[in-house]
Amino acid sequence: MEVLLLWVGFAVAVGFLAAKWQRSGFGWFFLACLISPLLAGIFLLIGGDVSDKSPRDETGNRITPDTHVHCPDCRELVRKDARKCKHCQAALVPQN
Incomplete structure (x- = not known):
């Protein structure tokens, strides 16, 4: 049960970071829930911030x-x- 809460919590963190960087927060949250918050976070960091393009x-x-x-x-x-x-x-x- 704790692992599931941590999984969702980190997925929420990935979603908030994505929204801050002008990306789809819900989409990244959903992706993090599906694959892994760690992998989604790495993909998000590789993609970078798009707010200053x-x-x-x-x-x-x-x-x-x-x-x-x-x-x-x-x-x-x-x-x-x-x-x-x-x-x-x-x-x-x-x-x-």
């Missing part, structure tokens, strides 16, 4: 309106200080 450029910096603009020719995002679009090679006027 904002777009980033090739250097790893966040893409924001303060740092990037749309190219007038191809409409791709380029840095504000770029002189040439890296996608279509159109000449740009750097914006500071």
Whole structure:
């Protein structure tokens, strides 16, 4: 009986952690009940936190309106200080 309570308790913990990380708390709770709270917790940790998945450029910096603009020719995002679009090679006027 105690093992069942521990199993469900750890499954609830996995569900709360999943909900905190913007994932389906009930789905992860259910998965933890089915397979194992330990395995579900490991899978959840491998998947990581998805709450901060904002777009980033090739250097790893966040893409924001303060740092990037749309190219007038191809409409791709380029840095504000770029002189040439890296996608279509159109000449740009750097914006500071």
